[in-house]
Each structure stands twice: as C-alpha cells, then as structure tokens.
Amino acid sequence: MSLPILVVDDSAMARKMLIKSLPADWDVEISQAENGVEAIEAYRAGKAAVMFLDLTMPILDGFGVLEALRKEELNSMVIVVSADIQPVAQERVLSLGAIAFVKKPVSSELISTVLKQYGVI
Amino acid sequence: MSLASLSNDQRDALQELTNIAMGQAGASLAALLDEFVDLSVPRISVVELADLPPALASLVGKTNLVSAVRQSFQGYLRGEAIIIFGEPGCRALADLMGFEGELEESGENELLLDVANVLSGACLGGMMEQIRAFTETNGPAELSFSMPSVMARQVMAEQLIDPKKVKWSHALLLEVNFTIKNRNFIAHLTMLMPEEGIEKIRHITDEFLAAF
Numbered sequence: 001m002s003l004p005i006l007v008v009d010d011s012a013m014a015r016k017m018l019i020k021s022l023p024a025d026w027d028v029e030i031s032q033a034e035n036g037v038e039a040i041e042a043y044r045a046g047k048a049a050v051m052f053l054d055l056t057m058p059i060l061d062g063f064g065v066l067e068a069l070r071k072e073e074l075n076s077m078v079i080v081v082s083a084d085i086q087p088v089a090q091e092r093v094l095s096l097g098a099i100a101f102v103k104k105p106v107s108s109e110l111i112s113t114v115l116k117q118y119g120v121i
Numbered sequence: 122m123s124l125a126s127l128s129n130d131q132r133d134a135l136q137e138l139t140n141i142a143m144g145q146a147g148a149s150l151a152a153l154l155d156e157f158v159d160l161s162v163p164r165i166s167v168v169e170l171a172d173l174p175p176a177l178a179s180l181v182g183k184t185n186l187v188s189a190v191r192q193s194f195q196g197y198l199r200g201e202a203i204i205i206f207g208e209p210g211c212r213a214l215a216d217l218m219g220f221e222g223e224l225e226e227s228g229e230n231e232l233l234l235d236v237a238n239v240l241s242g243a244c245l246g247g248m249m250e251q252i253r254a255f256t257e258t259n260g261p262a263e264l265s266f267s268m269p270s271v272m273a274r275q276v277m278a279e280q281l282i283d284p285k286k287v288k289w290s291h292a293l294l295l296e297v298n299f300t301i302k303n304r305n306f307i308a309h310l311t312m313l314m315p316e317e318g319i320e321k322i323r324h325i326t327d328e329f330l331a332a333f
Contacts, residue, residue, distance in 0.1 A: 010162065011137040012130070016333045056140060056160050083144030088157045104141045105251065 006048035036060025066096035134326035142247030190237035200314035204237035
C-alpha cells in the first residue's frame with residue numbers, strides 16, 4: 001500500500017518544488033495543505049505518515065502544528081522544510097518532535113539523505 | 122490582467138523566492154542581536170504611485186511612529202529598499218546591541234543603518250542567489266547598493282514617501298517583517314521596484330515556475 005505523505009506549505013510553488021524532489025520510485029500517496037489548520041485536519045484523516053512541514057505560514061504556522069500534534073501524541077514523522085535557518089528555530093522544531101530540518105530551497109539530494117537516515121526509504 | 126500586475130502564480134513564486142531570501146536575512150539579524158527572530162509571510166502588491174503612502178501605512182500600522190532607512194539598489198534589478206522600524210523597536214535596538222544609558226541621535230542612527238544594511242543586504246543577496254540558481258540570466262546577475270541613509274525619524278508611515286517626488290507610475294511593493302517578541306522590536310523590510318522591474322520579476326517568476 002502507498003505511504004500517505006502530506007506536503008504543507010502556503011506556497012503552491014514550494015509544494016511543487018518539494019514534490020519534485022521526492023525520490024521517483026517512492027511509493028506514496030501525496031496530499032497537500034496550505035496552512036497549519038489544513039495540515040492538522042489532513043493528519044487526523046490519516047494522510048500524514050510522513051509530513052513535510054513549512055514554518056512560516058498564515059493562519060497557523062509550523063511551530064503551531066508541531067505543538068498541536070504533540071498534544072495528540074504525534075504519530076507522524078515530521079520533516080520541517082523551511083527558509084528559517086536560525087539555529088534556534090532548528091532546535092525548537094526538533095524539541096517539538098520533528099525528526100529533521102531541511103533548509104529551503106530543497107534538493108532531491110537533501111531530501112533523500114534525510115529519508116534514508118530515518119529508514120523511510 | 123493589466124500591464125503592471127502579477128498573475129497568482131507569479132505572485133506565489135515571488136512570495137516563495139522572498140521567503141527563502143528573508144530566511145537568510147532573519148538568521149543574520151538573529152546572529153547580530155543574539156535573539157530569536159520571528160519571520161512574517163511576505164506581502165506583495167502592485168500599487169499606483171499615488172496609493173503608495175497609504176499602502177505603506179497599512180503594512181506598517183497607521184497610527185505608529187516609525188523611523189526609516191533607505192538604500193537604493195541597481196544592476197540586475199533596480200529599486201529602493203526601505204527599512205522601517207517601529208518606535209519601541211528603535212529603543213530596544215540600543216539595548217540589544219549592548220548600549221547602556223541614553224544614546225545620542227547620531228549613535229541611534231548608526232544602529233539603524235547597521236541593522237538596515239544587514240537586512241537589505243542579506244535579503245536582496247538571497248534573492249539574487251535564487252535568481253542565479255534557478256533562472257537563465259543574461260550576463261552576470263549582480264546588484265550594487267548605495268550607502269544606506271536615514272530618511273526619517275519618528276514620523277507617521279504615511280509621510281515616509283512623497284509620491285510627487287518619485288517618477289514612477291506604478292511600484293511593486295514587497296514587504297517582510299522581522300519581530301523579536303519579548304523586546305517589542307519590529308523591522309519591516311520593504312522593497313520598491315518601478316514598472317520595468319515588475320516586467321523583469323514577471324519574467325523571473327515565469328522561469329521559476331517553468332523549472333518546477
């Protein structure tokens with residue numbers, strides 16, 4: 001069965017860039033969300049075994065999503081994908097339960113490295 | 122679509138390009154001040170010049186007093202970077218930079234210039250990096266900057282720019298802001314580009330969109 005993954009970013013182009021950088025032979029079913037609230041809904045609907053999560057978003061940002069998911073006993077592998085490259089931002093998302101931080105712009109090398117590191121592919 | 126507007130896709134691409142660039146600016150500011158900096162979602166609009174003062178005011182807050190630094194850039198893109206500081210942020214800045222006691226106006230100006238320089242340099246530099254990486258540019262895609270100068274101290278945002286003194290008909294207005302929550306600090310980085318800049322941005326964003 002395909003793995004449900006969720007791509008969360010307010011920018012359609014950023015979602016496209018991310019999806020294009022996923023391994024071509026990875027058997028996944030991709031859903032997309034434009035903000036944190038949509039992301040949580042999709043997560044609850046079981047669409048996010050793996051979540052690629054942007055930080056800077058309207059309505060509810062990526063930090064907010066991580067906090068909300070933690071309250072629901074975070075049952076998803078969250079990879080934060082962000083342009084916010086402050087070391088404190090990275091520490092904060094990891095302490096909130098994200099497994100990894102990938103900086104934008106993404107590349108297929110960066111994404112594959114992380115996925116392999118965590119045994120997802 | 123009027124000549125001076127952007128399609129939704131172009132706007133989205135420009136927003137993402139700006140978002141990536143501002144990440145670097147935010148990290149530079151965080152390093153300079155040793156504080157965590159919250160980044161905003163970039164805001165983009167195309168405005169007629171007469172509408173620029175109220176447009177700036179609505180981005181920055183109509184009732185707030187602000188100080189601002191301007192720096193022009195030219196080369197691959199041409200325009201003005203205007204860095205607008207909320208008034209409490211100006212005072213917080215002196216604290217953050219480790220100055221004690223009252224700071225004279227010249228000293229405060231210097232702080233504003235330093236911070237403005239870091240923000241506009243990192244942000245525009247980051248944008249150019251994206252442009253070089255993802256589009257085919259003719260010739261070297263470089264920018265040069267003028268020396269930054271303090272354009273206003275403690276004025277209403279609406280008074281920052283006199284449209285009569287600018288020869289553009291439209292402007293592309295890009296805004297991002299950097300907030301340090303527990304210090305009451307906010308700096309808005311706005312970038313203004315004239316008509317031909319809008320045309321160029323449309324071209325750049327189309328290339329971006331085609332690349333993905």
